Amino acid sequence: MKLNHQQAEDAIAQLRAAYAAFNRGDIDSAVRFLDPRIEWIEPAEFPGGGTYLGLEGAKQYLTQSRAGAAQVISEPEQFITSKDRIVVFVHARVLPKGSSTWSEARLADVYTFRDGRATNMRAFAKREDALRWAGVTASSKP
Template sequence: MDRISEDPDVRLVLDSYAAFARGDIEAAVAPLHPDVEWLEPAEFPRGGLHRGPAAVAEYLRASRAAWSRLESSPTAYRSGADIVVLHHVAGELTDGTPHSATVVDVFSVVDGVVVRMHAYADPAEVP
């Protein structure tokens, strides 16, 4: 096992991606702090700031519902205290349109709880 996969915070984040991919939104938001700040790019449907697990769950449900078939391929690494995830999604939208995208999500995890997530539509935008 490599060192990054042994990191409990990275494992926690990647487990949330797996839950999202299978449509288990409750499991996906389980590690979120009650006041989590979840920031999606403005150009995304329902993008913007979502605060708290219930708001994030609503956003993720709507996002997952747009896909009839979804393949999720997250790759995580540490950047200082943050966990950076290069997330590639591919599949078919509910209207039958094939779609794929790659985004970068930056997580702040404190004491085993996600306190912030900031997503970037363009990986080149990540500071």
């Protein structure tokens, strides 16, 4: 299924709100747009990497990903729609507890939408891997 223009705009608005909620530490609001049967996949090289199922699984991952940090900022930089998926380029910055040094990475999250809710989230350390997985080709990039 392909998202139409309005569905894509609505999904992007949900994603913006979710990232803002995560940055505030409001995990319940961050997962509000997820399908109750969400499959949340983080790569093995990420702390806590693995597959998390359902809203409770997504909450568990998001909560533990903030646990060792004094501050976390996950800033969406770009949204790319491909069929029923939205690729989000993210600039992630983390200030570990007890440290004055920020770590940062530019990565990508890919959300698959069905009936207005994200049914799958897959994170990628390399943005080009996310684009390839989502089926985005050079000619389909904005």
